[in-house]
Amino acid sequence: MASGAPRTTSSSAGYAKGQMRREQIVEAAVAAYADLGYHGASLRKIAKRVGISHAGLIYYFPTREALLAAVLERRDVEDAARGGLPQSPGLGVLRHLLDVAAHNQDHPAIVELYARLAAEAITPGHPAHGYFTRHYRQVRGYAAASFAALAEAGQLRDGVDPETAAAALIALMDGLQVQWLTDPGEVDLVGPLRLFLQQVLLVPVDQPQ
Amino acid sequence: MASGAPRTTSSSAGYAKGQMRREQIVEAAVAAYADLGYHGASLRKIAKRVGISHAGLIYYFPTREALLAAVLERRDVEDAARGGLPQSPGLGVLRHLLDVAAHNQDHPAIVELYARLAAEAITPGHPAHGYFTRHYRQVRGYAAASFAALAEAGQLRDGVDPETAAAALIALMDGLQVQWLTDPGEVDLVGPLRLFLQQVLLVPVDQPQ
Structure with missing residues (x-):
């Protein structure tokens, strides 16, 4: 990040972090569907690829x-x-x-x-x-x-x-x-x-x- | 059936009976999907409408x-x-x-x-x-x-x-x-x-x- 970037408040930093995590999950899901197929890529397997718990993933994507x-x-x-x-x-x-x-x-x-x-x-x-x-x-x-x-x-x-x-x-x-x-x-x-x-x-x- | 209809052997009679039963099941399934929707019409409910057991239905349609x-x-x-x-x-x-x-x-x-x-x-x-x-x-x-x-x-x-x-x-x-x-x-x-x-x-x- 450029040194001149505006400092974020803690809530917008939290929002940005959440967005990043969502992006990571979606990316891992894309890769998992390509590798494992539609029925093979479970939420558990996708959570594992991201390195978060199943509950952590469910927080972002309930289903x-x-x-x-x-x-x-x-x-x-x-x-x-x-x-x-x-x-x-x-x-x-x-x-x-x-x-x-x-x-x-x-x-x-x-x-x-x-x-x-x-x-x-x-x-x-x-x-x-x-x-x-x-x-x-x-x-x-x-x-x-x-x-x-x-x-x-x-x-x-x-x-x-x-x-x-x-x-x-x-x-x-x-x-x-x-x-x-x-x-x-x-x-x-x-x-x-x-x-x-x-x-x-x-x-x-x-x-x- | 006309009185002049050919007499069937027991195996072809069995085949005809089986075909009739299949037809009955398919008809009941059509009605069940229309009434109960795609997810509501289970094999069990369809078997019940035909008046046969679940196992009896599975004999004709395994899935x-x-x-x-x-x-x-x-x-x-x-x-x-x-x-x-x-x-x-x-x-x-x-x-x-x-x-x-x-x-x-x-x-x-x-x-x-x-x-x-x-x-x-x-x-x-x-x-x-x-x-x-x-x-x-x-x-x-x-x-x-x-x-x-x-x-x-x-x-x-x-x-x-x-x-x-x-x-x-x-x-x-x-x-x-x-x-x-x-x-x-x-x-x-x-x-x-x-x-x-x-x-x-x-x-x-x-x-x-």
Whole structure:
């Protein structure tokens, strides 16, 4: 830390320490799911990796599902940072989603975690229900605003409703993941997405080289 | 049974009786999931509804997941029968899938069962993994043959690969279900499907009145 950094009060220092510990736990959970699989990575094993007690972990994440949702939230931040999610809606956002899908093909463990937890969390009251409700609304919102901006620019095919196209795009990403996880040789995560985008857009989906 | 029906040997009579019992169990399971929800309908409760012992039920369906897969197989048969799945691939098959999606909107219990089990069954060795592998290959196959027939008739947009479009269509149906179950007011199961089909086809998706 730079010597000129402001001195923190003890309560904000406690907050910062808590945040750091949360981050450590989420990082350990990401690694544990990648190494041990969805069913192998128990809270106890994750606590051991962080070097805290099971009770200590429970203080931060009362359930396994709450920790899983935190892992997915962190992944959303990483996905947005990698390659750079454009600040304003438009073609760049849709291309970014294609890049996320391509990245997912090399990261089956997190794709599996997402697909399993999304299906479990459909029930209100599930610890990850809030995460998925927000996540879906947010990505549908980005995508809908992007389709609307393209329509405005005359780059969306006539008759394509931006909100309907947004729900379709996100559904396509998610549904492909389940087919791909079930039968990896038969389906890929990118081709059908690119097909959909190319059919609704009047501009090339792929980046000019 | 007509008096002229052939007399069965005792082993085929036993087989028929076993089939009937299986059918009874699957029917009771369908009703139990609709009444009690995914987590409420235990094997014990289902056995009670059929009037057999828990051990008797286990003889037919060794795990809860195997019974759930049988419920979904039966639903596939019902979906194909309702409205009539056309014998030959083409526009009729795609319209049939739209009808299935519309029917699903009034049957959230079975949609929930399908979405949850699909995500759980991605692992080889899960009792429903075989069902989902077959199911996906079969519906993708029907859909791909239908897009190919439309391409042959000059009714598919240029550049649309039938197999890619098929994977996309099934992914779209499945992904929409999870969004719809998570946040029912925000998404519908039919609109995005119709949008996709209308974008890739050069003929109207909706039946002429």
